[in-house]
Amino acid sequence: MSELGTKEKILNAAEHLFARDGFHNASLRIITEEAGVNLAAVNYHFNSKESLLHAVIERRLLPLNQIRRERLEQVRDEAVKKGEKPRARDVMKAFLEPTLRFRDSEPGAKDLIALMGRAVSEPDDTIRSAFFKLVWPLFMLLYEVLSQALPELPENVFFWRLIFSMGAMNFIMQIPQIKFPENQKFINIIDETDTDSLIEMITGYVTSGLEGS
Amino acid sequence: MSELGTKEKILNAAEHLFARDGFHNASLRIITEEAGVNLAAVNYHFNSKESLLHAVIERRLLPLNQIRRERLEQVRDEAVKKGEKPRARDVMKAFLEPTLRFRDSEPGAKDLIALMGRAVSEPDDTIRSAFFKLVWPLFMLLYEVLSQALPELPENVFFWRLIFSMGAMNFIMQIPQIKFPENQKFINIIDETDTDSLIEMITGYVTSGLEGS
């Protein structure tokens, strides 16, 4: 059992508190208290609160994006090899499955995924940009491969259906964090749904929506 | 051209700035400056910043919810009268159409809709609760009528598909506010999509997803 360094202790506490309370509500005093380190350590190791946020994001998002990119390229390349177009279902699953499995892989991952879901609509430019900078190239790849799967759709219809799908995905990324009003039935359903089932349900849902009526 | 009262000037400025900058980032100083009134006027007319938020929300959300409730009850009652089950498409359109038409009805409505979209995942308990308190009864009605339309689905599958649909709807409520990275093609598609087309597309998308494969 190796001791965590100060830097890592701060990253873990910040990840947790940024996700739970939001970037602005999580003060450096609370973060360093939870981490069990001195207040001044943040600025020594990370220069600023904003740089700390960047470090929190990149630590987990860079490896995750690498996996999602490989999966998407694999779907694209296999279709080319067979001389067919990729299937929308395979494309969406290549994006969704690593995301949801990653969420369950480590305790902090759930926090980062929730934080990411909220960052898309974050009003603060610096926070939102920090996420888009890392996510946008992957979104463009998804756009490219998925449009190969659905070549018959007019571009504006295709665009909007992808936006709707991103909305559905983005929402479930935040679900574990959202505190719904008391309703035990709903809470039970959420708790009792395993990752495999959720992947199957969301993939099926967005595929139906994308391929349309 | 009647002069706006101080109260209304504050409500309009707060609605705009809460939506643009977020509740915590929109300070009372900036709000009263944009409204052209004195800083102390907020606490005189609304007691606190939090009460101001409540007033901003209720001003527009109560009338909108009344319309959505009537539309949903109408779909339910007409199905009962005919001795049939309601159609999922009609149910979702009864919810979606008033929401998106309302968004285009007045300048401030777009701000409130965006604010509402973000409030669902707001970490601050008091802000999130302010919205859920007003929206939850309507959500329960939607749940009831839509489950009549899709009685063959297992409840957990039904629940998740509705959640995915709420995610898609929630996302497009925020779209006008989200600043995507520069990509003129996407910005053009968003700008050139009229409300009628968007209603048609999102209704079709969620209906396909809900009815499933």
Place this chain on the structure above:
DNA sequence: GTCTATAGATTGATAGAC
């Protein structure tokens, strides 16, 4: 009702001893 002035609390960041 509207204003000025300020209280009282909290924040991110930093200087400087060890």
Place this chain on the structure above:
DNA sequence: GTCTATCAATCTATAGAC
């Protein structure tokens, strides 16, 4: 690298004159 102490800026809310 870690600590204490503190600065400078910000915020909401309020007291009290007009």
